[in-house]
Amino acid sequence: MFDLLGVPPQVLFGQLLLGLINGSFYALLSLGLAVIFGMLNVINFAHGALYMIGAFVAWLLLTKLGLGYWWALGLSPLIVGLLGVALEKTMLSRLYKLDHLYGLLLTFGLALIMEGAFRHFYGVSGQPYPIPDALKGGQNLGFMFLPNYRGWVVVASLIVCFGTWFAIERTRLGAYLRAATENPVLVQAFGINVPVMITATYGFGVALAGLAGVLAAPIYQVSPLMGTNLIIVVFAVVVIGGMGSILGAIVTGLGLGLLEGLTKVFYPEASNIVVFVVMAIVLLIKPAGLFGRER
Amino acid sequence: MATQSKTANIKTADSQTTTIALRRPGQDSTRNAIILGIGLLIALAAPYVLYPVFVMKVLCFALFACAFNLLIGFAGLLSFGHAAFFGGAAYITAHSAKVWGLGPEVSILLGMGFSALLGLAFGALAIRRQGIYFAMITLALSQMVFFMALQLKFTGGEDGIQAVPRGHLFGVIDLNNSLSMYYFVLAVFLVGFAVVWRAVHSPFGQVLKAIRENEPRAVSLGYRTERYKLLAFVLSASLAGLAGGTKALVFQLASLTDVTWQMSGEVVLMTLLGGMGTLLGPVVGAAIVVTLESYLAATSMPVPVVIGAIFVVCVLVFRRGIVGELQARFGRR
Numbered sequence: 001m002f003d004l005l006g007v008p009p010q011v012l013f014g015q016l017l018l019g020l021i022n023g024s025f026y027a028l029l030s031l032g033l034a035v036i037f038g039m040l041n042v043i044n045f046a047h048g049a050l051y052m053i054g055a056f057v058a059w060l061l062l063t064k065l066g067l068g069y070w071w072a073l074g075l076s077p078l079i080v081g082l083l084g085v086a087l088e089k090t091m092l093s094r095l096y097k098l099d100h101l102y103g104l105l106l107t108f109g110l111a112l113i114m115e116g117a118f119r120h121f122y123g124v125s126g127q128p129y130p131i132p133d134a135l136k137g138g139q140n141l142g143f144m145f146l147p148n149y150r151g152w153v154v155v156a157s158l159i160v161c162f163g164t165w166f167a168i169e170r171t172r173l174g175a176y177l178r179a180a181t182e183n184p185v186l187v188q189a190f191g192i193n194v195p196v197m198i199t200a201t202y203g204f205g206v207a208l209a210g211l212a213g214v215l216a217a218p219i220y221q222v223s224p225l226m227g228t229n230l231i232i233v234v235f236a237v238v239v240i241g242g243m244g245s246i247l248g249a250i251v252t253g254l255g256l257g258l259l260e261g262l263t264k265v266f267y268p269e270a271s272n273i274v275v276f277v278v279m280a281i282v283l284l285i286k287p288a289g290l291f292g293r294e295r
Numbered sequence: 296m297a298t299q300s301k302t303a304n305i306k307t308a309d310s311q312t313t314t315i316a317l318r319r320p321g322q323d324s325t326r327n328a329i330i331l332g333i334g335l336l337i338a339l340a341a342p343y344v345l346y347p348v349f350v351m352k353v354l355c356f357a358l359f360a361c362a363f364n365l366l367i368g369f370a371g372l373l374s375f376g377h378a379a380f381f382g383g384a385a386y387i388t389a390h391s392a393k394v395w396g397l398g399p400e401v402s403i404l405l406g407m408g409f410s411a412l413l414g415l416a417f418g419a420l421a422i423r424r425q426g427i428y429f430a431m432i433t434l435a436l437s438q439m440v441f442f443m444a445l446q447l448k449f450t451g452g453e454d455g456i457q458a459v460p461r462g463h464l465f466g467v468i469d470l471n472n473s474l475s476m477y478y479f480v481l482a483v484f485l486v487g488f489a490v491v492w493r494a495v496h497s498p499f500g501q502v503l504k505a506i507r508e509n510e511p512r513a514v515s516l517g518y519r520t521e522r523y524k525l526l527a528f529v530l531s532a533s534l535a536g537l538a539g540g541t542k543a544l545v546f547q548l549a550s551l552t553d554v555t556w557q558m559s560g561e562v563v564l565m566t567l568l569g570g571m572g573t574l575l576g577p578v579v580g581a582a583i584v585v586t587l588e589s590y591l592a593a594t595s596m597p598v599p600v601v602i603g604a605i606f607v608v609c610v611l612v613f614r615r616g617i618v619g620e621l622q623a624r625f626g627r628r
Contacts, residue, residue, distance in 0.1 A: 037427075043427045043431065091607065098614075105606065105609075105610045106606070106611070108563075108606060109603045109606025109610060110607060112602055113603035116599030116602075117600050228556070232434055232435060232438045235431040239424070239428060239431055239432055272442040273439045273442050276435050277439070279435055279436075280436070283420045283421075284423075
């Protein structure tokens with residue numbers, strides 16, 4: 001067997017794959033955060049909790065209604081998205097005229113409620129969620145073994161990420177959205193219903209979190225705590241990438257996931273903090289973030 | 296010509312503010328003195344009525360919230376990572392008292408010094424961004440401290456540092472006596488509160504308020520706002536450390552709970568509930584939240600849900616907080 005930098009290739013590629021999967025989730029979540037922030041100027045602290053709810057809805061659909069993974073993949077984001085629409089309509093929309101910080105505080109409170117409620121009813125231990133039959137097994141790539149499901153997660157999240165990017169940067173609806181981000185009053189004057197667009201944007205961003213939750217369910221266990229620890233890392237990812245660009249959020253998410261995987265191979269003790277260290281360095285060198293612009 | 300008249304206008308506006316600001320303390324001083332006097336009496340009598348450890352907990356968190364309020368209330372900076380200073384100082388104080396066998400006052404000062412340095416580092420990074428990014432950066436940095444506390448050897452991982460000796464204050468007063476400990480904690484709190492009061496009512500505090508209201512204008516008036524913000528951050532971090540170190544001695548424990556993001560959120564809630572930007576608000580808020588938590592701990596109600604619900608209600612309909620609301624009602628700023 002050959003070694004790469006003193007590490008067996010199975011270990012190296014195994015961790016890189018794990019990093020790539022983590023990175024896919026970072027990308028999906030930071031993408032949702034960026035889309036929401038662009039339109040609402042709100043940092044959605046509840047994003048992690050909604051990701052957790054996405055996974056839980058999938059688990060509940062399976063255990064209570066017997067609806068499998070593919071159903072969950074469609075229904076769960078829809079339910080989470082509708083929940084988001086309800087939250088935006090009843091609460092968030094009252095805060096737009098105030099300091100942006102109140103949006104953060106409100107969603108923080110919502111995150112505590114959601115997480116606390118699920119913890120109250122389901123405890124802190126994780127619930128297992130089976131891999132769907134069609135994606136069981138794996139491929140031997142020669143240098144490593146690739147489980148089908150993990151490959152699917154990476155491919156699926158890449159498709160969703162680039163689909164979102166395309167929809168926002170290259171379609172007419174996306175053009176409206178970008179215009180409304182720049183100047184909502186003017187866009188409204190052109191006869192576009194901006195409040196509805198804002199609500200839909202929040203629903204969509206949150207649905208992305210729900211989708212990430214379903215994708216994550218078979219890999220990590222479904223647990224009430226799965227969201228929060230993730231969301232803080234995603235915040236760091238967002239600071240590193242800068243909120244300015246959709247593509248930036250995707251690239252930064254994937255890149256940092258890979259970096260985390262590499263750190264696990266060469267210096268495991270630091271794997272938890274490497275993203276935060278990168279954030280500190282980026283703040284020193286380029287405060288606006290790698291892809292950001294100062295606003 | 297136009298510029299000149301504008302400058303003149305601004306000057307008038309400023310001098311008006313100054314007159315008002317000068318008049319206010321005179322009117323308010325009696326009322327302030329009465330409120331403070333009553334508060335002090337309550338604080339002095341409290342350990343005879345209530346369980347001393349509980350009141351000490353309230354005082355520690357009140358100081359913590361006052362420190363936090365210095366940033367959000369007077370400089371407009373929302374730090375979501377103050378648990379790092381609170382819990383970090385708790386670890387250092389506990390370690391100094393237990394392993395190095397230092398006295399309580401030295402241990403607390405060491406913890407506070409650690410928080411000040413940490414605050415300097417975090418502050419220097421975080422003030423490079425504004426508003427919402429500031430909150431996210433402080434949150435992320437404090438999460439880094441959490442992971443370090445989880446992994447480093449001296450913090451004891453999940454167990455924390457237990458059985459921390461309270462020791463003898465200045466080598467004389469035995470702090471294992473809960474009344475002595477109480478009055479020591481009260482003294483610490485009063486010193487911290489006085490520092491916040493002094494900072495807010497100094498020219499430095501005025502500049503902070505100017506930055507909060509309109510940072511570009513403060514810059515255009517020639518203030519190097521970064522330095523003011525950094526100084527406020529370090530001051531706030533040190534006071535949070537003072538509170539954390541004291542808490543470690545009160546409970547004889549430094550644990551992971553103190554460095555979690557939930558703790559950072561809790562201090563935000565205390566300040567929000569009591570009233571951001573008011574001096575007494577954080578104290579009131581801390582007293583309510585600590586009381587509520589110890590009450591809820593005895594029931595089967597999930598604490599985070601209740602805390603979260605209060606958060607939501609405060610943000611939606613009660614943004615001035617209790618003290619802020621009272622002040623608005625009785626016509627005081």
